Amino acid sequence: MHALTLHNSLTRRREVFAPINPQRVGLYVCGPTVYDRAHLGNARPVVVFDVLARLLRVLFPHVVYVRNITDVEDKINARAAELGVSIGEVTARTTAEFHADMAALGALPPNEEPRATDNIPQMIAIIEKLIANGNAYEAEGHVLFSVESDPHYGRLSGRSPEEMQAGARVEVAPFKRDPGDFVLWKPSPANPEGPELPGWDSPWGRGRPGWHIECSAMSWRYLGEDFDLHGGGSDLLFPHHENEMAQSCCAFPGSRFAHTWVHNGMLLVDGEKMSKSLGNFRTVRDVLALAPGEAVRFLLLRAHYRATLDFTEAALAEARRELDRFYRALARHAPAFAETPAEVPRPLMAALCDDLNTPAAIAALHVLADQAMAGDAEAAAGLHAAGRVLGLLQASPEAWFHGDEEDAGVAAAIAERIAARKARDFARADAIRAELLARGIALEDNASGTSWRRVESGAAS
């Protein structure tokens, strides 16, 4: 059995992962705010933590993976107003799109996917505890968390409240006792002029939750006051995660909230931060038009999860070529591993248990592929099993190479070319091959005949 080590953002060092209860390992990951299609930056944590969840399931008998849906947030309100549709319509549609996109990337659904709006009573309960404990106060219809009341505030992000004030670039609301105080609950007054804001009755009047409270509520409900792992993008470390932890630890004195924090690095596009103004904003759906979802997933796993990852179309094409080789290796032994699932090879487990080192894991995949190419059926079965933990290589080689588009005429063209070759009319044979290549179909003659595969359309020789 390999010991899993993970870099814990809380301690800033790598630690051996020791679950609170090995019979029930808990993982909470911040999910999407459903106001627009998922972009590549949203996809990275989903894929990274999908691998972590798969790995945990290999190591432990029972894993509860919780990923929330944030369906109350002002960006959603703005989006609904912009589109002239209801908030519910925006969140329902965006959630469905999110599910479809993540499925295309091979991410398994989490065990629990709670919605913020289904957990308002839990949020109110936590806020009441915070007020009772002297960690929160009411001001002008808002309820605010008092940063000063929490001696540990800043521990996760490594900032002191004083430091943060120095660089503060946003005006501080006058009703705050401390500039660092943040909103737990805010008023949603009826708005006769514009669109209605979402609101729920609370001890502080009709209102809606602040940004951070939902994760405290949902992790508490599904995983308890103390739980094993909390994941998310490194951009959420502050303020979101810091505030989450402060709220939860103060609401439940004596608890530590998440014991291990795991943060994935940011994603760049062509070396630049992805942003709408730069015009390099890539949605998952856009990228799925360029390559199979599995290639996108593989690309995301080629870099270590904590490193910044630069997305380029060249890297996507390379990811696809690498997968081509793996599928070729599997194709040589297809029936050998189809029935009985093999044990996950040790080198793969060793790499993943070493702080989820997916690049090293992929190197292990290449070793297995070499062996499979050389005729080792056991290695092929191991490759397939290794792919299962990474969420890769589970398609049939044929499906991978042929895709699911219509391939009308390909078989006939191949037959014609075989006839031409038999007649030693190589000019005709080569013309047929070139024609198919122009359609994005590459031919390969081998001992057993002629096979074909899809390549990037327009790919040169």
Place this chain on the structure above:
RNA sequence: GGUCCGGUGGCAGAGUGGUGAUGCAGCGGACUGCAAAUCCGCGAAUGUGGGUUCGAUUCCCGCCCGGACCUCCA
């Protein structure tokens, strides 16, 4: 300005206090009608200046460069 992370061959990307994985691309060869695929082989890297050390790519400090965050709903 503050906090944090990173800078490895043409590109991508690991590891490591003692002759630097893996992949893609390139080059040579085998195979092929020619290719592709496969196989064999080749060249190619640790930002910079110091320090610690018998020895640093790895540890420490400075510098340069790149990136994330610095707040609560504008």
